[in-house]
Amino acid sequence: MIPPELQLALPERTIPIWVQDGALSRLGTMVRSVLSEKETPRITILTDENVAALYLDEAINSLKDFHTRAIVFPPGEGEKQFARLRTILDELISEGFQRSDLLVGLGGGVVTDICGFAASILYRGVRWVAVPTTLLGMSDAAIGGKTGIDHALGKNLIGTFHQPQAIIADLDMLKTLPEREWRSGSAEVAKTALLSTPELWQEIQKISPDFSNWPQEELQSAIRVAMRGKIDIVEADEREQNQRRLLNLGHTFGHAIEVATNYQAFRHGEAVFLGLRAMLHLSVRAVGLPSEEAHAIDAVLAKVPHPAAEISIDQILSALEHDKKKAHGKLHWILLKAVEQPVIVDDVKDEWVREAAEELVGYLKEGDAAPFGNRLSRVLVLNGPNLNLLGEREPEVYGSQTLQELEEKIRRRAEQIDVEILCRQSNHEGELIDLLQRFRHWADGIIFNPGAFTHTSIALRDAIAAIDTPVIEVHLSDISKREDFRRQSVLSPVCVRQISGKGISGYFEALEFLAEQK
Ligand code: DQA
Numbered sequence: 001m002i003p004p005e006l007q008l009a010l011p012e013r014t015i016p017i018w019v020q021d022g023a024l025s026r027l028g029t030m031v032r033s034v035l036s037e038k039e040t041p042r043i044t045i046l047t048d049e050n051v052a053a054l055y056l057d058e059a060i061n062s063l064k065d066f067h068t069r070a071i072v073f074p075p076g077e078g079e080k081q082f083a084r085l086r087t088i089l090d091e092l093i094s095e096g097f098q099r100s101d102l103l104v105g106l107g108g109g110v111v112t113d114i115c116g117f118a119a120s121i122l123y124r125g126v127r128w129v130a131v132p133t134t135l136l137g138m139s140d141a142a143i144g145g146k147t148g149i150d151h152a153l154g155k156n157l158i159g160t161f162h163q164p165q166a167i168i169a170d171l172d173m174l175k176t177l178p179e180r181e182w183r184s185g186s187a188e189v190a191k192t193a194l195l196s197t198p199e200l201w202q203e204i205q206k207i208s209p210d211f212s213n214w215p216q217e218e219l220q221s222a223i224r225v226a227m228r229g230k231i232d233i234v235e236a237d238e239r240e241q242n243q244r245r246l247l248n249l250g251h252t253f254g255h256a257i258e259v260a261t262n263y264q265a266f267r268h269g270e271a272v273f274l275g276l277r278a279m280l281h282l283s284v285r286a287v288g289l290p291s292e293e294a295h296a297i298d299a300v301l302a303k304v305p306h307p308a309a310e311i312s313i314d315q316i317l318s319a320l321e322h323d324k325k326k327a328h329g330k331l332h333w334i335l336l337k338a339v340e341q342p343v344i345v346d347d348v349k350d351e352w353v354r355e356a357a358e359e360l361v362g363y364l365k366e367g368d369a370a371p372f373g374n375r376l377s378r379v380l381v382l383n384g385p386n387l388n389l390l391g392e393r394e395p396e397v398y399g400s401q402t403l404q405e406l407e408e409k410i411r412r413r414a415e416q417i418d419v420e421i422l423c424r425q426s427n428h429e430g431e432l433i434d435l436l437q438r439f440r441h442w443a444d445g446i447i448f449n450p451g452a453f454t455h456t457s458i459a460l461r462d463a464i465a466a467i468d469t470p471v472i473e474v475h476l477s478d479i480s481k482r483e484d485f486r487r488q489s490v491l492s493p494v495c496v497r498q499i500s501g502k503g504i505s506g507y508f509e510a511l512e513f514l515a516e517q518k
Contacts (some may be wrong), residue, residue, distance in 0.1 A: 017169070019138070024058050047068070048108075
């Protein structure tokens with residue numbers, strides 16, 4: 001058995017938690033080690049389209065000793081509904097999924113929540129494995145066995161406790177995490193740090209509250225510390241009778257922001273960062289958190305950007321009122337006396353809550369309007385045959401920089417203009433077609449240097465014509481000035497543009513062109 005980095009010890013069993021680089025490629029071995037020796041269950045992977053585009057093939061490949069299939073559904077919180085659950089259950093039952101089979105939830109919080117819930121109710125409970133792919137999923141959602149779906153009247157209103165057999169987190173996956181997803185997860189890590197891991201809070205103060213900026217090694221150990229923090233709380237109170245409620249630190253105001261904006265404008269973690277800031281205000285008033293300490297914590301949390309929103313104090317208060325009704329007329333506030341000293345309080349004065357709500361409305365106004373919503377989110381940069389040899393291959397034609405250097409420069413440029421990119425290279429026509437197909441929904445635009453296939457491949461031309469995603473054809477050299485056979489591109493009629501002969505600047509130009517289209 002590959003030794004797990006962490007374990008969640010519960011009365012009925014101990015759940016191994018693997019947290020490592022490249023864990024996805026060892027999924028099969030890890031899953032095998034939580035089964036009994038004789039059995040080979042069939043496996044159904046539940047995942048969303050975004051994650052499937054990036055990781056499904058590798059997951060299936062790693063599980064090749066099992067009979068494995070997948071159910072793929074659209075991404076987003078909107079899918080955490082009865083309707084989606086029903087189609088999942090319909091498909092599992094009609095495909096002959098058996099009680100002894102295994103579900104694998106490959107994705108962020110939405111996927112693992114719905115997968116765990118389906119597992120808990122199908123045939124009164126089948127086994128499942130959580131493979132969280134986001135920071136939020138790894139550090140929070142996938143640990144602790146809370147499963148569920150949303151109801152029209154609120155999030156997570158329907159659900160169960162149903163622990164997975166194992167939690168498998170591949171830290172390499174964080175490399176493809178979009179910027180706002182980083183923030184979303186960072187909030188839950190910051191929350192755990194304030195609650196129970198002061199050494200992690202000190203690191204956060206030193207480095208940044210946004211983990212997308214962290215150096216690799218520190219990041220990995222921070223994630224493990226945060227997971228350990230959550231595990232300790234779940235071990236002490238699996239069913240949220242008592243201590244587990246502390247994990248709602250910052251969530252009361254955070255939830256009010258999400259409700260007031262109809263869950264549209266904020267990622268969960270962005271709302272939680274703001275909710276933590278409002279909680280500090282209340283903590284000073286209600287439980288004597290020293291105001292210098294509150295300011296110091298606030299200064300760190302305030303570094304994380306968030307969208308601007310025009311919300312009134314009354315909107316916040318009425319969302320809180322609604323939560324209060326659900327909790328039998330009493331809101332249980334999780335507040336801080338100091339870092340690592342949370343308390344649960346239910347007699348907070350209305351005027352203090354109003355003051356904190358006022359503060360919150362101020363933070364919301366100060367938000368950042370520009371980078372949210374109107375940015376081009378994702379671009380795939382695809383390089384074709386022989387471009388892996390850049391630097392070494394005919395440098396007088398293609399220049400001396402390697403493919404890695406070229407990709408790194410494109411990545412940096414993309415960051416500057418707020419575009420998320422993925423780079424892929426293949427020498428194989430079929431693989432290039434697979435990549436175009438696989439990333440067609442993930443990407444808003446594709447920058448494609450098809451190499452010599454430019455001049456011959458009708459199959460690639462068909463693949464580009466078959467997808468709606470705009471493709472820009474790029475060549476380092478000026479193909480119009482080279483050998484006769486290179487002058488014609490069979491792909492250019494189906495691409496939105498051809499940029500040729502500008503070296504790496506051609507890729508930059510393509511990136512900017514796509515960004516302007518959005
Ligand atoms: C190329 C031009 C193609 O003709 C050639 O086969 C390549 C590279 C370029 O970037 O200039 O491999 O696409």
